[in-house]
Amino acid sequence: MTIPPFASTHEPSSTARTDADRDAILVDPGFGVHFTDHMFLAEWTDTAGWHDARVVPYGPLQLDPATAVLHYAQEIFEGLKAYRHADGSVWTFRPEANAARLARSAHRLALPELPEEWFLGSIRALVEADEAWVPAGEEKSLYLRPFMFASEAFLGVRPSRHVTYSVIASPAGAYFPGGVKPVDIWLSQEYSRAGAGGTGAAKTGGNYASSLLPQQEASAHGCAQVAFLDSTEKKWIEELGGMNLYFVQADGSIVTPELSGSILEGITRDSIVQLARDRGHEVVERRVSIDEWREGTADGTITEVFACGTAAVVTPVGSLKWPDGQAVAGDGSAGKVTMDLRSALVDIQYGRADDPHRWMSRLV
Ligand SMILES: *Cc1c(COP(=O)(O)O)cnc(C)c1O
Numbered sequence: 001m002t003i004p005p006f007a008s009t010h011e012p013s014s015t016a017r018t019d020a021d022r023d024a025i026l027v028d029p030g031f032g033v034h035f036t037d038h039m040f041l042a043e044w045t046d047t048a049g050w051h052d053a054r055v056v057p058y059g060p061l062q063l064d065p066a067t068a069v070l071h072y073a074q075e076i077f078e079g080l081k082a083y084r085h086a087d088g089s090v091w092t093f094r095p096e097a098n099a100a101r102l103a104r105s106a107h108r109l110a111l112p113e114l115p116e117e118w119f120l121g122s123i124r125a126l127v128e129a130d131e132a133w134v135p136a137g138e139e140k141s142l143y144l145r146p147f148m149f150a151s152e153a154f155l156g157v158r159p160s161r162h163v164t165y166s167v168i169a170s171p172a173g174a175y176f177p178g179g180v181k182p183v184d185i186w187l188s189q190e191y192s193r194a195g196a197g198g199t200g201a202a203k204t205g206g207n208y209a210s211s212l213l214p215q216q217e218a219s220a221h222g223c224a225q226v227a228f229l230d231s232t233e234k235k236w237i238e239e240l241g242g243m244n245l246y247f248v249q250a251d252g253s254i255v256t257p258e259l260s261g262s263i264l265e266g267i268t269r270d271s272i273v274q275l276a277r278d279r280g281h282e283v284v285e286r287r288v289s290i291d292e293w294r295e296g297t298a299d300g301t302i303t304e305v306f307a308c309g310t311a312a313v314v315t316p317v318g319s320l321k322w323p324d325g326q327a328v329a330g331d332g333s334a335g336k337v338t339m340d341l342r343s344a345l346v347d348i349q350y351g352r353a354d355d356p357h358r359w360m361s362r363l364v
Pocket residue numbers: 079203207239240241242243244264265266267268269308309310311
């Protein structure tokens with residue numbers, strides 16, 4: 001399917017990078033450090049609804065110091081990628097699912113829902129304007145960051161009556177430039193990411209703010225990510241700070257924590273469930289306890305552990321560490337099932353494999 005054009009105004013940047021400058025950035029773009037020449041903006045008010053869709057030069061936003069988002073964190077975001085295929089065309093992966101999730105997040109944060117047509121149209125309009133920023137090459141992409149925030153200048157506590165939606169884009173290099181390597185994960189003892197009835201299932205900045213201190217603790221212990229348990233019993237595995245988790249068992253079945261209300265419903269998570277089933281794996285969504293992780297890796301019931309999300313796609317987990325021990329799945333190297341599922345997904349995203357579930361949408 002091709003995403004149809006969307007009516008928005010376009011003010012071309014007068015300070016766009018030269019072809020040479022852009023190409024130099026695209027050789028090794030890193031993640032989230034360089035931004036394209038334009039951005040998309042739209043406004044919502046309680047009286048006029050959504051309006052003023054526009055593509056404008058990328059640049060700072062001017063905010064009144066009383067802008068509500070700076071005080072009460074009424075904000076949500078999304079993350080998806082544009083992929084360049086071998087024939088030069090540009091595609092994205094399941095954008096309707098991101099549109100639907102943004103609407104669910106909006107509901108939880110008392111923000112207005114953005115219609116799907118606006119979401120898809122904003123992605124297309126920005127990628128059209130900055131098409132040259134979609135890198136070609138092994139696992140490179142243009143990372144798209146749609147976000148929405150309370151932009152009314154008002155310090156009272158109630159949902160904002162002025163909301164701004166924006167999309168910015170940032171070229172991204174391969175997450176594992178030297179080949180996929182397992183990561184070590186720190187088990188947070190003290191902190192939870194989200195609680196029952198809270199905002200864990202919404203993609204909102206506050207969840208990330210609360211994960212930064214445990215993330216620092218993880219780094220201090222040489223770990224790349226944090227694994228969080230449920231906040232009530234401190235027993236059930238939820239997810240990492242920004243990725244969902246899977247456990248491959250010796251009988252070939254795959255288990256992933258069931259959506260608890262405080263787990264973020266990843267689009268990669270859902271896609272991996274489908275791809276694993278297509279390949280004949282039994283996939284079970286149920287509660288998984290921390291003891292099951294520890295004992296299963298020790299007795300060989302669990303042979304592989306991996307995490308998934310848009311940015312890193314599928315990442316093998318080498319070990320789970322805590323103050324006086326660790327759990328290593330298999331021999332700690334990237335497992336076969338993990339790597340097969342990873343290839344199956346990226347091959348669809350980069351147009352190297354059939355797309356039986358019609359997940360890809362053409363942008364340019
Ligand atoms: C975005 C996110 C994920 C992954 O979602 P994808 O749609 O697969 O990118 C997982 N957990 C959290 C907390 C997230 O914010």
